[in-house]
Amino acid sequence: MTAARFPRGVLFDLDGTLLDSAPDFVATCDAMLAARGRVPIDPAVLRPVVSKGSWAMVSAAFPDLDAAARDALIPEFLQRYEALIGQHAVLFDGVAGMLDALDAAGTVWGIVTNKPEYLARLIVPQQGWQxxxxxLVGGDTLAERKPHPLPLLHAAQAIGIAAAECVYVGDDERDIVAARAAGMLSVAALWGYRLAEDDPRSWQASVMIDNPEPLHLASTWPISP
Known part of the structure; x- marks a missing residue:
């Protein structure tokens, strides 16, 4: 159900939800490819898999390699990404206004991402979010990561708001699965990264939103009874 008030707490995924980080990852893959005498990656090939993580992106850049060879490239991928993080990434249109609206309403918000915590923490000051x-909970902060509910439950506890009074916003199915398992309402961020075969309607999010603009209004947010 919805009501004309903002949630007490909102937790966000990072890549594909708040931050359009795909350009950073394209640059990372291109540097790796260039070092091996290969042509740059088509951004349209990489973009849909950004929310699937580093292994999926390395696989998109090096589809001819076997699983073991792709695994071996992950440390280099993360190192190159860390060196250029934030140089090309931008907030999705409407995100800044959405966060301003939450702040003005007194909503407490934070980030729960599967991105390694040390990398996510580099982004926070770049955006002036300190x-x-x-x-901020990263994919390696705890013993479990999304779609397990532990990171969301941990974040809710850290901000002192019951999970049932928090909303989780994410662009991947595992975000919605984690929210449901944590007893949180959820927003499927349809502006993020998805594979062509993904069907967000099957995720069973509380609401699906095409872009962040409607989330500037309290009436758009799902609210627990």
Whole structure:
């Protein structure tokens, strides 16, 4: 159900939800490909798999390699990405206004991502979120990562708001699965990264939103009874 008030707490996925980080990852893959005398990757090939993580992106860049060879490239991928993180990434249109609206309403918000925590923490000051982001949980912060509910439950506890009073916003099915398992309402961020065969309607999110603009309004957010 919806009501004309913002949630007490909102937790966000990062890549594909708040941040359009695909350009950074394209640059990372291109540097790796160039070092091996290969042609640059088609951004349209990489973009749909960004939310699937580093292994999926390395696989998109090097589809001819076997699994073991792709695994061996992950450390280089992360190192190159860290060296250029934030140089090309931008917030999705409407995200800044959405966060401003949450701040103005007194909503506490934070980030729960499967991105390694040390990398996610580099992004927070780049966006000026040091005093705004109340909690940050990375994919390696805890013993479990999404779609397990533990990171969401941990974040809710850290901000002192019951899970049932928090909303989780993400662009991947595992985000919605994690929210449901944590007892949180959810927003499927349809502006993010998805494979062509993904069907967000099957994720069973509380609401699906095409872009962040409607989330500037309290009436768009799902609210627990």
């Amino acid at each position: 005093q705004r982001c109340a909690v």
